Amino acid sequence: MFNLTLEQINESNAIHTTTEIHQQPAVWQELVTDLFEQQESYKTFLDSIYIKHPTVRVILTGAGTSAFVGDTLVPELARQNQQNIQFESIPTTDIVSNPTAYLFKDTPTILVSFARSGNSPESVATVTLGQEIVTDFYQVVITCNKDGQLAKNIQGDDKSITLLMPEKANDQSLAMTSSFTSMTIAAYMLFTENVFTKDVAHQIIDSAEQLMGKIGAPIDEVLEFDFERIVYLGSGLLAQLSHEAALKMLELSGGQVVAIHESSLGFRHGPKSILTDKSAVVLFMSQDPYTRKYDLDILRELAAVQSGMKIIVLTETNDEEVEKLADWVISVNAGTEPISNDFHLALLYVVFAQALALKKSIQLGITPDNPSPDGAISRVVKGVTIYDYKE
Known part of the structure; x- marks a missing residue:
């Protein structure tokens, strides 16, 4: 893989990162096959919201790489849709610290949460804030972990849906790779006005x-x-x-x-x-x-x-x-x-x-699967205090 022998990969502690980058075409194939089968039910969920409200705000959110999914998607989705849907990309790290700057009580909102683990404290807190502040609040959770807090929290909620990525997309390496591209494809297929054909x-x-x-x-x-x-x-x-x-x-x-x-x-x-x-x-x-x-x-x-x-x-x-x-x-x-x-x-x-x-x-002699052995950064962010919000 990438002109690296298996011995080199193992010696460098790079097996997860290398595999997760290299596997992406196969993961994408599994993902789109699954989404083509379920696309109609997902579109029905969204259409029911669009019909109900004259305008709908769609906030694509996440932290770090998960936030960049939304950043990459919004220019294309906004270009395609010139009608009643407003696409925005706002990191959870901004929403949590300044909720009233980004969440509006009387604006119907679909919060699209991107999450590899679904356990990042800012992601969970953003959902709580949306539920507290926005009157007409809907959720789309796009995650790689069926057991994450985000996915668990919306079970049985008819105003929310979950798009679960293939199991291999739940990257074990610190750096997000196949999780990033998989969630990006899933959101595009969900919201595109163009037909994403086979x-x-x-x-x-x-x-x-x-x-x-x-x-x-x-x-x-x-x-x-x-x-x-x-x-x-x-x-x-x-x-x-x-x-x-x-x-x-x-x-x-x-x-x-x-x-x-x-x-x-x-x-x-x-x-x-x-x-x-x-x-x-x-x-x-x-x-x-x-x-x-x-x-x-x-x-x-x-x-x-x-x-x-x-x-x-x-x-x-x-x-x-x-x-x-x-x-x-x-x-x-x-x-x-x-x-x-x-x-x-x-x-x-x-x-x-x-x-x-x-x-x-x-x-550089760094171990790609864990390039931060001192714990300066981690696979799921640590050390975040979430404060109670009172409107």
Whole structure:
């Protein structure tokens, strides 16, 4: 897997992380097969809410990586729905500390909770606050753990539904990988106005399978460059995805690699000052012709910088100009049909970011399954005090 032998994986204490990244195409296949069978009942639940209220607010929420699921989805879901549904992404960590800034009594709200374990204190507290503050309050729990508190709390509640991810998506590693992509796909299939067909699913899954088999070698080439800083860039929802990509590097390198994210246009406005001769820049290239112009502009600007910095570009298909400007180009579409939107590309791009962080972790001598042995961060966050709320 990723040009790593089983011996190397075991010696590096990386078996969970490596397996959980590599298994994603198979997990996605299991997930979409299950969701195609249940999609109608889920849509009926949502339609009953939409019909009842003139406008409905849908808050996508979670903490850390789970929050980035919503960040990545909202631009695409908001673009598709121009009617009575308002999509927002708000982390539980913001809602818990400032509930009245985000939860409104007279606004019908569907709270979509993303959770690997379902036991994070902020996630459980956010639900409690929603129930206390919002009059017409509904829940969708998208989780990888059927035994988690979030899933248990809504059993028997006819104003709530649970979407349970395949068992393998409940990552045992500290870093969330297959849990992130699985929950992202599940929410997209639930809320998309476009038809997520079996053909589209097959195209993405097939491309992911082929990407898993080929990215080990280019990642090894990238790692010959001893970068100490990494910047992830993208536009639109790919800018949001870059937050998750940067977090994977930060987590799996134990903080030894400084990792930031920004939009392609926003990078010039201050964050560009982070670049040094020991920097790597990863650009998530949009497939949208208009948006792509802005991605190309920042690529040209970065390529013109006279320094030791290196540039990696993720793109749908091979592009002659991109090949000339970047140090490494990785195309992700293995099929003959074009990928229809940046959301589908995001599922493929994040696989590269996960695998790069994994191999950088091993290179640094860190154990990817537990890159924080001192307990600074943990699989389920600890040390959070939840205070009673009185309206």
